[in-house]
Amino acid sequence: MKHEPEQDMEKYLSEFRPRAVRALESELANGYRVARFDWQRLAAAAVLFAALGTSVWYAQVKPDHATQTAGRQQVQTERTPLKDLSSVQLTRLALADSEKFDEVLAEQSRESLPNLRGERSTLRILAQE
Amino acid sequence: MKRTAEEVKAWYEKHGAALAAFACSYGLDFAAAEDVVQHVFLNLLRGSAAELRSPVAYFYGAVRNGAINFHRTRRRETALPEGDEWLVSRGKSREEILAVQQALQHLPEEQREVVFLRIWSGLTFQEIAEAMETPVNTVASRFRYALDKLRERLSSTPTRRDANEARA
Numbered sequence: 001m002k003h004e005p006e007q008d009m010e011k012y013l014s015e016f017r018p019r020a021v022r023a024l025e026s027e028l029a030n031g032y033r034v035a036r037f038d039w040q041r042l043a044a045a046a047v048l049f050a051a052l053g054t055s056v057w058y059a060q061v062k063p064d065h066a067t068q069t070a071g072r073q074q075v076q077t078e079r080t081p082l083k084d085l086s087s088v089q090l091t092r093l094a095l096a097d098s099e100k101f102d103e104v105l106a107e108q109s110r111e112s113l114p115n116l117r118g119e120r121s122t123l124r125i126l127a128q129e
Numbered sequence: 130m131k132r133t134a135e136e137v138k139a140w141y142e143k144h145g146a147a148l149a150a151f152a153c154s155y156g157l158d159f160a161a162a163e164d165v166v167q168h169v170f171l172n173l174l175r176g177s178a179a180e181l182r183s184p185v186a187y188f189y190g191a192v193r194n195g196a197i198n199f200h201r202t203r204r205r206e207t208a209l210p211e212g213d214e215w216l217v218s219r220g221k222s223r224e225e226i227l228a229v230q231q232a233l234q235h236l237p238e239e240q241r242e243v244v245f246l247r248i249w250s251g252l253t254f255q256e257i258a259e260a261m262e263t264p265v266n267t268v269a270s271r272f273r274y275a276l277d278k279l280r281e282r283l284s285s286t287p288t289r290r291d292a293n294e295a296r297a
Contacts, residue, residue: 005276005280006273006276009276009279009280010247010248010276013229013244013248013279014248015218015221016216016217016218016221016226016229017146017216017217017218017249018146018147018149018150018215018216018217018249019146019149019150019159019214019215019216019217020146021145021146021149021163021166021167022163022167024137024138024141024142024145024167024170024171
């Protein structure tokens with residue numbers, strides 16, 4: 001059994017109460033904000049991943065596109081008479097198909113350079129003189 | 130083990146104020162004491178606390194450690210910040226409230242903890258004994274010694290002195 005002074009002191013202390021603390025809700029809400037923030041980061045990462053994927057895909061597709069363009073140019077050069085090709089077309093042809101380019105050069109050289117083998121060729125006339 | 134938000138919130142509402150006052154008795158200002166208590170309960174929510182055999186004992190132990198760590202990290206003196214009230218009472222003067230706070234601060238740790246558990250967390254001696262893993266008789270003795278010291282220290286407080294004289 002407690003002594004009276006003890007009971008008295010206990011009762012006296014009970015007249016005091018601890019000061020109220022701020023609610024835990026705000027801290028919990030912070031926790032939810034953290035969770036939402038994580039979702040945002042995840043979404044941002046997904047967007048970044050998609051952008052990177054698109055870049056890689058585009059980088060893989062682009063060479064095919066270049067090949068197709070070169071093919072189209074080749075078709076275009078095939079349609080044009082070889083002797084009428086411009087210097088730009090010749091350059092493109094040289095890059096796309098070196099054998100064809102050699103063929104074109106040989107054909108053009110037969111028309112533009114002097115013929116040394118014909119009956120009236122310059123070399124034969126000089127030899128007769 | 131992760132606790133549900135409702136369970137932690139219920140514990141916080143029941144013991145949060147007493148725990149903050151307990152942290153203040155280690156010399157923390159009230160805002161810092163609130164932070165320490167919130168940290169303890171948020172750790173529970175995050176599941177970083179181990180399985181609790183006695184939640185109340187865990188709270189008091191964690192808050193005590195938190196208060197001590199706070200002093201270590203901030204390198205503050207353990208003296209109570211002047212004028213910071215962490216107890217309230219209707220009809221009591223500010224002077225009297227501060228006197229009770231200081232008297233509680235001067236108690237040895239184990240006696241102070243028993244007083245907080247008994248008076249402001251509402252535990253029985255048996256529950257305190259289980260929480261502190263201490264024999265019931267020891268708990269009762271600590272409480273009795275604590276009350277003696279408080280009475281002795283507060284006897285010079287005007288209101289207490291008047292009450293004592295009136296009773297005599």
